[in-house]
Amino acid sequence: MKRKLILAGAVSLALAMSACGGSGGAESGGAKAGGTLNLAVSQALKSWDLAEAGMGNAEQYYEPVFDALLHMDSKGAPTANLATSWQYDATLTTLTLKLRTDVKFSDGTPLDAEAVKANLLHTKAGKSEAAALIKAISDVQVTDPSTVLVKLSTPTPSLLRSLANVPGMIASPKSLTSPQVPVGSGPYTLDPAATTAGTEYGFVANPNYWDKSSYPFAKVDIKTMSDPTARTNALLSGQLDGAGISPDRVDAVKAGGLKVDTVTPGVVEGLYIWDKKGAIVPALADVRVRQALNYAFDSASIVKIAKKGLGTPTTQHFTSDSEAFVPEMDQTYKYDPAKAKALLAEAGYANGFDVVMPDISSLFPEMQAAMVEQLGNIGVRVKLDKIPFDQFMPSILAGKYAMSYFKTGGVDPWIAIQLIVSKQATWNPLHYEDTHVTDLLSRISASTGSAQVALYKELNTYLVQQAWDAPWDVVKDVYASSKNVQVTMHPFYQTPPLFNFKPAS
């Protein structure tokens, strides 16, 4: 009798399970207008407090709830959003923003100049990537409920683009001090019932949103999935409509009938020369040695083999979407180990030199193999220092290494400069300064329009000639999406912004 009961139970269970089978995702509402848009993000959400917000692909967590002051068009030009117009003064240190007057936060508070002031000052005071981008804001003044003056301690050419991203997002002032649940004026609101902190965030359409037509989905569900296998399987089985994937999954994902796009987040990878002063390795102070390092790398092969084609060979820090990009510069250092050796000999290093670099084999084994081999070919003997990966960035910042593999940057040239070029740049750990560069930077920040673009290009040309670093390629990230959605990649956003997702017609 007992056995029969167990059998009956097992059979009914199997029936119940297979009855639900085949639907793919457990809760996929289907990415049609009025349905659910299911996305996955590889990074975890840091905080709902915008002062602590993460960026990069974590931007997607914030987009449903928080609306930004500006948006950007596909050329990176600012377009109206919460701010309807904007104007710099002659010194480029005061930005006047005119705000929409019909916007309310989801808690009923009106979005006005005071709210914008509270947010910008709050975010700027934080300890995050978003805060770093608007650190030049010295004050925010309210002239009337729909006008704010943003005061800058120094002209900041990247400011408008930053205001179109996380640093320009506006939360309800009441929620700034208790950001456990995000309260914004964005197209969606967080649905606590569909949310598990650290795992999954459910959002439902905000019925009072002023621009509903740009956000056709009734619900958005964002899952945190750090594992590339899990993301790929979820995409292939229809549980997700969009997620970043790793390059080695491209073929599998395409074979599964999904669309694959590339995103160029402005990141450039290669050999970064931290010790241009020659404090650790004296040879690096000589520009001929740095140029020799540039001639040493066969970027085309590195991209083809180590990157499976997902990159664009380059010798400059600025990418083709950037105003500072100079196409001819990419021809400056064609792979030529003989020339590299000749330059080393000319600089007095005919026998090459020794250098210690952090071991990156746990994360980028092919890159490391290519780098060490090609440096060896010109006589640069690399000794690898084994360190845990969480010490990689801190030890570079502490000035421990003369050079290493690295990747960083940004599509906006000013952001890239603040990261790697200026004397105070985070990724200029030994604070190398070149007076010509410093002069160019001050002229760039004081200029606008075509004059500024010309100066950006001049700076870029100089940096390449000086062999500031030895970049190999512009990184391409891969974004996969289901047939149910139409996604448009956007050059200045690291992941496709939410307003670029539409149901497939």
Place this chain on the structure above:
Amino acid sequence: MAVFLIRRLLAGILLVILVASATYILLNYTGSDVARNIVGETATPEQALAKAAELGLNRPLGVRYFDWLGTTFSGDLGKSWFNNVPVSTTLLNGLPVTLSIIFGALVLSALVSVILGSLAAVRAGWFDKTVQASAVLADSIPGFLVALVLAMVIAVNLGWLPATGFVPFQRSAVEWLRSITLPSVALAFGATAATTLQLRGSMLDVLKLDYVRTLRSRGLSDRRVVFKHVLRNAAPPAVTVLSLQFIGLVGGAVIVEKVFGLRGIGSIATSAAVQGDAPVVLGVVIVMVLIVVVVNLIADLAYGWLNPKVRAE
């Protein structure tokens, strides 16, 4: 019995304090600048310093340790340094995931190993040989490979079960079962093989004993002899194996959770350890030690229930 329980519980608490304290001290000697990793690649050095100060990392280790010990004892596990979510929330969200798939794996493993193990012992011959060979083979296949194949074939290609995600039991029992089936099967694979072999061996030992012959001579059916008498006597070692399996399964869960995109204790522990998220690592360690203590206690009790000789001692 009560004295035995209290003694074991006190030892368990002491063990938790010792292991957690050792972890705390070790975490402080990894030499990494956690604050820099928290604020991110593009933040300024000043922001990293401010973050370190906010977390109290500029205070002496001794002061921080006793502070931590005090707050932990008051039941506050703190907040994650990386996502500000209270550690208790993270653990409460992660535990049901891991315990569900381990529970599923144990049930599967126990069922399959009892059936295959006892049949192999009783039937012998080709069936026994097949079971033995399959078990050795199953044991040698790495868990992640089983997980990958199951995810690819059953979830992605056939679409029978979800490829990723966990549905809490309270939300939907059927969806819960669907979400844990593949991870549990993947996890159960190696454990089942080991338990089957263990059970087969101890069954064979028991079958040779005199009382079995006596029982048979009295005309009891084979099935009755095996399931009512032999299995019960052969079970205690298998219970020990299962309790050890449980602890081993926690380790296996790390990989299975990753493949199936589950945010269980295993994946929480690995991501926190890689990042250097000390409050989360400590929280996981405390919970893990508690679980091991409780499982061992349950195993001892089950052993006693199954084996009256132990109870009498």
